[in-house]
Amino acid sequence: MYVAVKGGERAIENAHRLLAHKRRGDQGVPEVTLAQISEQLGLAVDRVMSEGSLYDRELAALAIKQARGDLIEAIFLVRAFRATMPRFGSSEPVDTGTMRVRRRVSATFKDIPGGQILGPTFDYTHRLLDPLLAEGLAPEAPATADAHTAPTPRVTDILGRDGLIECSPPADDGASVGDLTREPLNFPADRDLRLQNLARGDEGFLLAMGYSTQRGYGRNHPFVGEIRFGEVEVELFAEDAGFAVPLGSIELTECQMVNQFKGSATEAPCFTRGYGLAFGQSERKTMSMALVDRALRARELGEEVRAPAQDEEFVMSHSDNVQATGFVEHLKLPHYVDFQSELGLLRKLRQEFADASTPDAMKEAAE
Amino acid sequence: MNAPAYNFAYLDEQTKRMIRRAILKAIAIPGYQVPFASREMPMPYGWGTGGVQVTAAILGPEDVLKVIDQGSDDTTNAISIRKFFAKTAGVATTTATNEATVIQTRHRIPETALHENQVLVYQVPIPEPLRFLEPRETETRRMHALAEYGLMHVKLYEDIARFGHIATAYAYPVKVNARYVMDPSPTPKFDNPKMDNCPALQLFGAGREKRIYAIPPYTQVVSLDFEDHPFEPYRFNAPCALCGAENSYLDEIVTDDKGGRMFVCSDTDYCEGRQATGHHGSLSAAPYKEKAHG
Amino acid sequence: MTTIAELPPGFVDKVLSAQSTFRSVMDAMARPGSVRRIVPGAGTPGPMMRGTAAIALTLFDHDTPLWLDARMAESSDVVKWLKFHTGAPVVQDTSIAGFALIGDGAALPSLERFALGTSEYPDRSTTVILQVDSLDAGRGFELRGPGIDGVATLKASITPYDLFERLHVNEALFPRGIDVVLVADDAVVAIPRTTRVVSKES
Numbered sequence: 001m002y003v004a005v006k007g008g009e010r011a012i013e014n015a016h017r018l019l020a021h022k023r024r025g026d027q028g029v030p031e032v033t034l035a036q037i038s039e040q041l042g043l044a045v046d047r048v049m050s051e052g053s054l055y056d057r058e059l060a061a062l063a064i065k066q067a068r069g070d071l072i073e074a075i076f077l078v079r080a081f082r083a084t085m086p087r088f089g090s091s092e093p094v095d096t097g098t099m100r101v102r103r104r105v106s107a108t109f110k111d112i113p114g115g116q117i118l119g120p121t122f123d124y125t126h127r128l129l130d131p132l133l134a135e136g137l138a139p140e141a142p143a144t145a146d147a148h149t150a151p152t153p154r155v156t157d158i159l160g161r162d163g164l165i166e167c168s169p170p171a172d173d174g175a176s177v178g179d180l181t182r183e184p185l186n187f188p189a190d191r192d193l194r195l196q197n198l199a200r201g202d203e204g205f206l207l208a209m210g211y212s213t214q215r216g217y218g219r220n221h222p223f224v225g226e227i228r229f230g231e232v233e234v235e236l237f238a239e240d241a242g243f244a245v246p247l248g249s250i251e252l253t254e255c256q257m258v259n260q261f262k263g264s265a266t267e268a269p270c271f272t273r274g275y276g277l278a279f280g281q282s283e284r285k286t287m288s289m290a291l292v293d294r295a296l297r298a299r300e301l302g303e304e305v306r307a308p309a310q311d312e313e314f315v316m317s318h319s320d321n322v323q324a325t326g327f328v329e330h331l332k333l334p335h336y337v338d339f340q341s342e343l344g345l346l347r348k349l350r351q352e353f354a355d356a357s358t359p360d361a362m363k364e365a366a367e
Numbered sequence: 368m369n370a371p372a373y374n375f376a377y378l379d380e381q382t383k384r385m386i387r388r389a390i391l392k393a394i395a396i397p398g399y400q401v402p403f404a405s406r407e408m409p410m411p412y413g414w415g416t417g418g419v420q421v422t423a424a425i426l427g428p429e430d431v432l433k434v435i436d437q438g439s440d441d442t443t444n445a446i447s448i449r450k451f452f453a454k455t456a457g458v459a460t461t462t463a464t465n466e467a468t469v470i471q472t473r474h475r476i477p478e479t480a481l482h483e484n485q486v487l488v489y490q491v492p493i494p495e496p497l498r499f500l501e502p503r504e505t506e507t508r509r510m511h512a513l514a515e516y517g518l519m520h521v522k523l524y525e526d527i528a529r530f531g532h533i534a535t536a537y538a539y540p541v542k543v544n545a546r547y548v549m550d551p552s553p554t555p556k557f558d559n560p561k562m563d564n565c566p567a568l569q570l571f572g573a574g575r576e577k578r579i580y581a582i583p584p585y586t587q588v589v590s591l592d593f594e595d596h597p598f599e600p601y602r603f604n605a606p607c608a609l610c611g612a613e614n615s616y617l618d619e620i621v622t623d624d625k626g627g628r629m630f631v632c633s634d635t636d637y638c639e640g641r642q643a644t645g646h647h648g649s650l651s652a653a654p655y656k657e658k659a660h661g
Numbered sequence: 662m663t664t665i666a667e668l669p670p671g672f673v674d675k676v677l678s679a680q681s682t683f684r685s686v687m688d689a690m691a692r693p694g695s696v697r698r699i700v701p702g703a704g705t706p707g708p709m710m711r712g713t714a715a716i717a718l719t720l721f722d723h724d725t726p727l728w729l730d731a732r733m734a735e736s737s738d739v740v741k742w743l744k745f746h747t748g749a750p751v752v753q754d755t756s757i758a759g760f761a762l763i764g765d766g767a768a769l770p771s772l773e774r775f776a777l778g779t780s781e782y783p784d785r786s787t788t789v790i791l792q793v794d795s796l797d798a799g800r801g802f803e804l805r806g807p808g809i810d811g812v813a814t815l816k817a818s819i820t821p822y823d824l825f826e827r828l829h830v831n832e833a834l835f836p837r838g839i840d841v842v843l844v845a846d847d848a849v850v851a852i853p854r855t856t857r858v859v860s861k862e863s
Contacts, residue, residue: 008441008443008446009446009450011443012443012446012447076407076411079407080407080408080409082407083382083406083407083408084373084374084377084378084379084406086379086381087381180404181404181406181407182404183404184402184403184404184405184577185402185577186402187504187505188505313502313503313504313505317504322407322411322412323412323575325411325412326411326412326413326414326416326575327412327413327492327575328413329411329413330411330412330413330414330492333413333414333436333444333473334436334437334442334444335437335474335553336437336618336619336633337437337438337474337475337537337553337554337555337616337618337633338474338536338537338538338553338554338555340555340603340616340617340618340619340633341536341537341555341556341557341601342536342537343619344536344601344602344603345532345534345536345601348532349530349531349532349534352531
């Protein structure tokens with residue numbers, strides 16, 4: 001006698017109980033705190049904030065803890081929370097020119113006004129596993145110097161003064177900034193939406209796409225004009241007050257890529273731009289983003305669209321790891337109804353194939 | 368910390384308004400895919416976020432909700448979605464097709480005929496019927512605008528040339544109200560005829576792809592075919608082993624590793640209803656043996 | 662002058678009233694010609710009927726450009742109430758309106774002046790909400806099309822008298838077109854672009 005399988009609420013509940021148990025791990029080991037995650041796994045928190053599109057270190061740390069360290073799962077948790085938040089308005093554009101710079105490097109000039117600042121970086125570390133760190137040694141105090149007072153103008157602005165790089169399009173005060181989380185996306189998409197898509201896009205995907213442009217799939221001759229990381233003020237224009245009020249400061253990484261020049265009979269040749277921006281410190285993400293942003297400007301700059309990274313439908317439709325994860329993983333949901341339909345068709349086709357074959361061939365097929 | 372607090376049926380009112388406006392346009396233009404600003408839901412894309420958003424936008428406290436996946440009320444994803452709405456909207460739920468006012472489904476249309484006081488909400492993974500022929504949205508949108516569906520007919524005809532049949536067994540394309548070619552979601556083509564002239568309103572939600580579309584009640588829905596190769600719904604030719612139904616869609620159950628099979632209704636509510644009213648199948652029927660030929 | 666405090670109220674229960682109103686409108690749109698009732702009450706500023714007010718509260722917001730006919734626009738109560746309760750931007754250009762509110766059917770603009778959508782995006786079209794005298798008495802009409810099991814009948818007293826003749830443009834335009842919601846007090850009837858309406862011989 002056959003009894004139909006029941007998925008069962010209890011099975012689901014028990015699975016989730018087991019998950020909670022596995023999440024905690026060995027209870028003889030102290031439980032990780034949100035502050036520990038935020039302080040000691042800060043770059044994971046930065047990534048979750050960036051791709052989760054929500055600047056909140058504590059919630060990002062909670063998401064990482066809840067997701068057992070699976071960052072895409074953590075990004076998903078943050079996004080689902082963010083989706084229900086009411087909108088109070090749009091902040092004023094942040095001015096990265098006034099950033100309190102913690103790190104700043106340019107590959108285009110040896111020295112720049114305000115100087116190159118290495119800051120906290122993995123660059124030039126020797127990637128040797130450190131047994132001392134395993135034991136939990138307190139680090140040396142950082143080196144100090146007098147507070148840096150010189151202004152740090154953006155390298156692209158320095159180039160721009162001589163007309164050597166295209167102007168950033170002037171801000172249109174009246175125009176609202178697109179938001180692909182509130183408006184359905186249409187193609188072709190403007191650059192504001194493309195940049196938003198890339199800012200939320202999966203770091204690994206952007207890395208691969210950016211890398212592909214370096215290997216000839218949509219090459220655009222990039223130079224790192226500047227990468228800067230530090231704090232900027234966020235302000236909101238308050239209609240009642242009639243002026244912009246500060247909301248606080250956030251950490252950002254910005255990458256300005258200086259790319260292949262363009263020119264025409266009517267326009268003097270100049271470099272073009274690719275732009276990357278992310279919450280927290282994320283150079284891999286912002287550099288990749290800048291490469292892909294530049295590649296996606298192919299249409300606008302009159303270049304032939306041939307490579308995947310130049311194809312905005314391809315890039316924008318596949319960059320989001322929450323979407324991609326969901327759809328890839330949905331394959332593990334039951335599909336037995338459609339599979340059954342496919343099976344029936346296949347059996348019928350095989351039957352017809354067998355019927356049409358010679359008796360010898362039939363015998364062979366049966367073996 | 369910002370402690371989360373959620374609205375009735377989870378979605379905020381602004382999101383519901385946006386979805387509701389899309390639903391009205393979808394009903395006004397049968398089979399046309401209305402873009403909407405799909406939200407990130409607390410369940411993964413591909414697991415019913417489109418259906419869940421549509422259901423959340425229409426559901427009220429007086430509704431009775433049924434959720435099925437593969438025809439069954441008891442599959443884990445169906446349970447999970449039903450619990451989500453029972454928790455966030457406090458609605459009554461049921462497994463009885465007849466009693467439901469809103470039915471959210473993945474991959475099946477119930478066997479019991481739907482009535483006027485019902486809305487069937489489909490979860491849709493890929494809403495664009497032309498997507499596998501043309502991956503570009505800009506192109507497929509143009510093809511729909513011009514009702515230029517030759518490519519689809521070519522594809523179906525190539526199947527016939529190669530296999531002697533149209534080799535599409537599920538998500539079989541339909542034409543709605545003699546205008547738009549539409550993807551019915553990955554339902555087996557057995558279910559296609561149920562969409563035609565259906566008394567219930569049918570709504571389709573694709574969350575990841577951000578599209579909503581609809582078939583109003585009593586609307587013509589035709590499965591694409593050719594005069595010399597007419598559309599044929601497929602059903603395994605056996606009665607249900609549990610309720611003896613001769614005209615329901617069947618799940619194939621593998622009973623051992625020696626070729627043993629049995630076939631039971633995929634619609635569990637339908638099957639249980641029949642058994643309760645005295646219909647029985649051959650529970651211990653000789654298991655179907657797959658034959659290599661003949 | 663009416664102050665905000667003196668404005669007619671919105672819904673008492675925003676969430677459930679909007680849901681109930683939406684279901685009435687959705688059912689009306691899905692079954693053209695059938696008369697649906699709007700149950701939840703809300704304030705009715707100026708010439709606005711109960712049904713119209715409830716629909717506005719249910720479907721309008723910052724994202725829906727709104728066009729008002731002279732009858733609606735000349736009522737400062739209507740304008741203030743809509744702004745306060747829905748935030749919908751009022752536009753002068755009919756061709757970018759998501760919704761149009763018509764208080765005086767005699768002055769209904771030519772339908773081609775509203776947004777008709779494009780072939781690629783036929784959904785980007787105006788939904789015209791037209792207040793009429795009656796949706797249960799008056800001339801008889803027969804309706805056919807999706808949502809209707811054969812033929813539906815409607816008795817209604819509608820200005821403009823030739824509304825359904827004007828809506829014939831929908832036939833040639835489809836899938837572009839205009840969708841109309843008729844309101845009489847708390848009754849609504851929808852005429853989506855797929856519905857074909859003829860006068861019954863009297």
